Amino acid sequence: MKDRRIRKSQEAIKAAVIELMMDKSFDQITIQDISDRADVSRRTVYLHYMDKFDLVDKLIEEHINRLRELCDIAGHDAEYTDMGLLWFEYLEKHHLFFSAMLASRGNSFFRNRFLDFFLQELKNMVKGKEIHERSITGLTEDDDVETQFVGAAIVGVVEWWFKNGKPHPPSLMAQRMGTLLERNLKADTPKA
Incomplete structure (x- = not known):
């Protein structure tokens, strides 16, 4: 009790x-x-x-860990659209938290943690697809600039989605995100 x-x-x-x-x-x-x-x-x-900072830190960690667990369950070789759907459904389910964190004037701490999550997941997804498909992608584990670009784009899209009152359902956001990820994470020709 x-x-x-x-x-x-x-x-x-x-x-x-x-x-x-x-x-x-x-x-x-x-x-x-x-x-x-x-x-x-x-x-x-x-x-x-300990204080309000500890409270918010634990809240952030809780949501990042839940997102990471969902990604692990889906598997890092999942299609980009499927992973996007997983992300946007979770974000919608916990919209109050994410809206508050992204709208807060002191959101840089959260935004950095959120970006770190996406950067790690992108690296895991690319690595998982390379292993699963035995193909070479346009993004390798060592391509920090490209990873940073794509990760920042995802965070920017999520911020836009919340600031505009979630104008599209998670399924449409996942489809668009999946298309963009596919386009930006795959090269037309293999690297030498």
């Missing part, structure tokens, strides 16, 4: 900070604001988190 109460408190605290970030900048949010919104004591917040 105690575990259920702890989980309930933690979920209320997480939801509170996300809701608050939709209303004001992260710098303006206090532990008192979080505890009031979560309907828990400040002591309870501090029991689970």
Whole structure:
């Protein structure tokens, strides 16, 4: 029973900070604001988190780890469109968190972590496709410039999607993303 109460408190605290970030900048949010919104004591917040930075860091890590697990389950040799669908469905399901993080004025920390996730997944996907298809792609594990370009493009598209109120469903976003990834990650001719 105690575990259920702890989980309930933690979920209320997480939801509170996300809701608050939709209303004001992260710098303006206090532990008192979080505890009031979560309907828990400040002591309870501090029991689970060192400060608001620790809370947000754990939230970010939780979502990045879940995304990584989903990618691992799908397999890194999955089609780009399938992987894009997985990403956009997850993003839509947790839209409050991602909207808050991407809209926040202090979002550079989150954006960098989010970009790092996509960079690693792109490298894993390319490596998985090379092994699975025994083909040579236009992007190798050592092509940092191309990986950075494609990763930043994905983050930019996700930001655009949220800032514009998710104008297209995840399936269409995945299809378009898959086409762009396929076009940018495959070379017309093999490298020598």
